Amino acid sequence: MTFKRKLISTAAMLALSAGAAHAQISGNVVKIGVLNDQSGTYADLAGPGSTLAAKMAVEDFMAKDKSLKIEVVFADHQNKPDVGSQIARKWFDSDGVDVIVDLPTSSVALAVNQVAKEKGKAAIISTGASSDLTGKACTPNTVHWTYDTWQLANGTGSAIVKTGGDTWFFLTADYAFGHALERDTEAVVVKSGGKVLGKVRHPFPSSDFSSFLLQAQASKAKIIGLANAGADTTNAIKQAAEFGIVKGGQNLAGLLVFLTDVHALGLEKAQGLIFTESFYWDLNDKTREWSKRYAARHGGKMPSMGQAGVYAGVLHYLKAVAAAKTDDGTKVVAKMKELPTDDPLFGKGKIRADGRKIHDSYLFEVKKPSESKGPWDYYKLRATVPADQAFRPMEQGDCPLVKK
Amino acid sequence: MAQDQYAPHQSRDDAAEARYHRRAFLVMMALFLVAPYVVYPVFVMKALCFALFACAFNLLLGFGGLLSFGHAMFMGMAGYVSAHAAKVWGLPTELAILAGMAAATGLGFLAGLLAIRRQGIYFAMITLALAQMVFFFSLQAPFTGGEDGIQAVPRGRILGLIELSSPLAMYYTVLAIFTAGFLLIYRIIHSPFGQVLKAIRENEPRAISLGYRTDHYKLAAFVLSAGLAGLAGATKAIVFQLASLTDVHWTMSGEVVLMTLLGGMGTIFGPVVGAFAIITMENYLAELGSWFTITQGAIFVVCVLAFRRGIMGEFEAWLRRRRVR
Numbered sequence: 001m002t003f004k005r006k007l008i009s010t011a012a013m014l015a016l017s018a019g020a021a022h023a024q025i026s027g028n029v030v031k032i033g034v035l036n037d038q039s040g041t042y043a044d045l046a047g048p049g050s051t052l053a054a055k056m057a058v059e060d061f062m063a064k065d066k067s068l069k070i071e072v073v074f075a076d077h078q079n080k081p082d083v084g085s086q087i088a089r090k091w092f093d094s095d096g097v098d099v100i101v102d103l104p105t106s107s108v109a110l111a112v113n114q115v116a117k118e119k120g121k122a123a124i125i126s127t128g129a130s131s132d133l134t135g136k137a138c139t140p141n142t143v144h145w146t147y148d149t150w151q152l153a154n155g156t157g158s159a160i161v162k163t164g165g166d167t168w169f170f171l172t173a174d175y176a177f178g179h180a181l182e183r184d185t186e187a188v189v190v191k192s193g194g195k196v197l198g199k200v201r202h203p204f205p206s207s208d209f210s211s212f213l214l215q216a217q218a219s220k221a222k223i224i225g226l227a228n229a230g231a232d233t234t235n236a237i238k239q240a241a242e243f244g245i246v247k248g249g250q251n252l253a254g255l256l257v258f259l260t261d262v263h264a265l266g267l268e269k270a271q272g273l274i275f276t277e278s279f280y281w282d283l284n285d286k287t288r289e290w291s292k293r294y295a296a297r298h299g300g301k302m303p304s305m306g307q308a309g310v311y312a313g314v315l316h317y318l319k320a321v322a323a324a325k326t327d328d329g330t331k332v333v334a335k336m337k338e339l340p341t342d343d344p345l346f347g348k349g350k351i352r353a354d355g356r357k358i359h360d361s362y363l364f365e366v367k368k369p370s371e372s373k374g375p376w377d378y379y380k381l382r383a384t385v386p387a388d389q390a391f392r393p394m395e396q397g398d399c400p401l402v403k404k
Numbered sequence: 405m406a407q408d409q410y411a412p413h414q415s416r417d418d419a420a421e422a423r424y425h426r427r428a429f430l431v432m433m434a435l436f437l438v439a440p441y442v443v444y445p446v447f448v449m450k451a452l453c454f455a456l457f458a459c460a461f462n463l464l465l466g467f468g469g470l471l472s473f474g475h476a477m478f479m480g481m482a483g484y485v486s487a488h489a490a491k492v493w494g495l496p497t498e499l500a501i502l503a504g505m506a507a508a509t510g511l512g513f514l515a516g517l518l519a520i521r522r523q524g525i526y527f528a529m530i531t532l533a534l535a536q537m538v539f540f541f542s543l544q545a546p547f548t549g550g551e552d553g554i555q556a557v558p559r560g561r562i563l564g565l566i567e568l569s570s571p572l573a574m575y576y577t578v579l580a581i582f583t584a585g586f587l588l589i590y591r592i593i594h595s596p597f598g599q600v601l602k603a604i605r606e607n608e609p610r611a612i613s614l615g616y617r618t619d620h621y622k623l624a625a626f627v628l629s630a631g632l633a634g635l636a637g638a639t640k641a642i643v644f645q646l647a648s649l650t651d652v653h654w655t656m657s658g659e660v661v662l663m664t665l666l667g668g669m670g671t672i673f674g675p676v677v678g679a680f681a682i683i684t685m686e687n688y689l690a691e692l693g694s695w696f697t698i699t700q701g702a703i704f705v706v707c708v709l710a711f712r713r714g715i716m717g718e719f720e721a722w723l724r725r726r727r728v729r
Contacts, residue, residue, distance in 0.1 A: 039697055076696055080650040081553055082450070082640070083686065089446045093571075107648050110555045114645065118569075130552060137555065175543045176550025204543065 127306035146309030155276035157188030458675030460632035466670030469605030474535030480652025482634030508634020516626035553648030668714030
């Protein structure tokens with residue numbers, strides 16, 4: 001930092017601290033740390049886009065309320081829980097970070113969740129998936145904003161059965177995460193009156209799905225559920241397109257798919273894929289307005305639901321800081337739960353005692369290339385799951401914060 | 405005759421070498437003792453765990469001449485066992501770490517029995533294959549938590565007295581463990597056993613012809629290295645309060661090879677320097693975001709081209725040149 005800039009920032013800090021009563025704001029600045037995968041598998045759906053979303057939330061907040069001094073920092077956790085937990089500790093202990101947001105990769109999210117609790121700071125998880133974050137591992141310092149595995153399995157399972165997809169075949173990644181997705185979805189499918197005709201487990205990770213896809217095709221099930229994630233899902237979708245599975249009348253149901261995955265696959269390969277998300281840029285006027293603003297600053301790329309969740313989460317966090325007049329993590333999270341949420345992307349909603357943010361979730365189907373009217377016009381809405389049914393009921397989560 | 409002329413010169417060299425080791429050790433310890441007041445302690449703890457891991461690996465590669473490409477299995481498995489022992493069985497911290505170390509030693513014995521039957525690339529491939537099996541086991545076994553790993557491991561107290569939740573108490577415990585491991589490795593290298601190991605590295609058929617059962621020595625070195633790698637992994641699990649797939653993944657086996665080569669293979673202090681260099685990069689370059697991997701790659705290329713003997717290897721060669729002059 002040059003001397004001049006130092007002088008200016010010192011002057012700014014002095015001016016601010018002389019102004020409103022900010023004795024409760026540590027270091028006189030609310031520091032937001034975006035911790036995610038900046039270069040690996042999840043860089044597209046989180047990565048630099050999430051940092052931009054956090055910055056936009058700060059700008060939009062500052063436009064209305066100039067009383068806080070806010071800073072955004074970011075780092076790459078490389079999808080390694082030890083790297084993530086170390087950055088989190090350093091941020092909290094010595095860099096004055098007050099809240100960590102985003103956190104893709106469940107293992108990293110769970111690790112930082114613990115660190116935030118230990119240090120009395122806040123964590124707002126957007127792209128991390130595990131529903132344990134508001135279940136067994138819930139803490140008074142964490143808000144889980146955008147989605148979780150229970151919501152995806154439940155939304156996809158029940159809504160598809162209701163819209164006619166009543167026979168299923170599962171293609172499951174052979175490890176704990178895949179098994180959990182399969183188990184949860186199967187329970188919902190059966191409960192909603194559907195039937196599971198068969199399932200097959202593929203090694204994790206896998207690049208050749210041909211024999212599994214042939215079994216799925218032969219089962220004649222209407223829906224092939226992909227209980228896997230990331231590269232496994234996209235590979236399975238690509239190969240299913242080569243076998244003409246969707247053109248043959250069967251549909252693929254992805255259990256963890258993001259807009260950026262569909263963009264990478266292209267409509268030709270992804271058409272007919274059904275899955276659940278909490279956000280799509282083309283839902284209503286407010287989401288369109290914000291998303292266009294975002295895309296203009298992000299090389300024309302539309303936001304994933306994770307990035308949208310970072311924006312909404314940060315905005316609500318800042319409102320809670322202003323209302324509580326402190327940036328103490330535990331108090332702010334308590335305030336966040338107390339205040340109803342309202343933002344342009346997820347509409348009105350609330351945060352439950354276990355830290356779960358509640359909003360509608362949507363079942364989308366990927367359009368055929370002929371139906372798409374332009375770039376990023378990818379989804380058609382198949383069903384809406386209302387907020388009160390979209391997430392796991394609190395008493396089933398075993399969250400220690402919830403009194404029974 | 406030539407041997408006689410060489411001997412006195414050799415012993416003088418040994419004395420200089422020992423003096424250098426003593427001084428370097430004191431400098432290193434002094435640095436580590438004040439480090440937590442200057443640098444962020446959790447960062448130094450992580451680097452110390454990796455330094456011990458790299459030293460254990462160097463015992464096998466630098467002094468035994470055996471390139472294992474599966475050392476992550478010892479580190480990772482020990483981490484899982486100690487995390488499980490501390491969290492689920494509720495063992496005291498020191499016993500949890502010892503349990504992890506014992507698991508790694510046992511695993512090392514089994515893996516060693518198979519692996520040391522082959523040399524060179526085949527040895528590396530066998531260790532890699534075994535490590536992949538351990539990775540698969542860690543992914544599938546219910547107690548490891550699959551992708552999520554074992555989280556929220558209690559740090560507990562050391563010897564039932566000192567609360568480890570304070571960063572400084574944890575730091576000096578890790579430093580004590582590292583120092584004990586480091587000194588043990590130093591002792592092993594400079595024992596008759598270590599001499600035989602070096603002889604095997606230089607020329608195995610000759611060591612056999614001198615009557616040494618080289619397989620026994622190699623197995624012992626392998627088990628020692630595995631146990632010490634396990635000590636590092638178990639300690640790391642307690643420091644970070646988590647054990648995850650990262651530590652059993654094959655990239656971790658690759659990382660420790662890089663640390664050892666970058667620091668200086670077959671030197672005493674090289675692995676420590678290499679581990680600190682790599683962990684520092686991983687830590688401070690994380691803020692570069694997507695440029696991280698590219699920068700790391702460029703730094704490696706420069707190191708490999710500029711100092712082929714590694715940082716400490718070049719430094720010691722320079723010292724030796726100065727002594728001769």
